[in-house]
Amino acid sequence: MKIKKSVLEIELARQCLSFYDLRKHIASATLxxxxxxxxxxxxxxxxxxxxRALNVDVEAIIDREA
Numbered sequence: 001m002k003i004k005k006s007v008l009e010i011e012l013a014r015q016c017l018s019f020y021d022l023r024k025h026i027a028s029a030t031l032x033x034x035x036x037x038x039x040x041x042x043x044x045x046x047x048x049x050x051x052r053a054l055n056v057d058v059e060a061i062i063d064r065e066a
Contacts, residue, residue: 004063025053
C-alpha cells in the first residue's frame with residue numbers, strides 16, 4: 001500500500017503534529033521511508049499503525065491511484 005504523503009501532511013497539520021510525533025508509534029527507519037520515498041509500498045500493518053496513530057481511517061491516507 002502506498003501512502004499519499006500530501007494527505008498525511010495535511011492530517012498532521014490538522015492535529016498540530018509533526019512526523020517526529022509519529023516516532024512513538026512507528027520505527028524511525030519506516031518513518032524515513034514515509035518521508036523520503038513517496039512511491040514505497042508499505043505493508044498493511046504499517047499503514048494501519050500510521051492511521052491509528054492519527055486516529056483516521058486507513059483509506060484516508062493511502063494512495064488509491066498508485
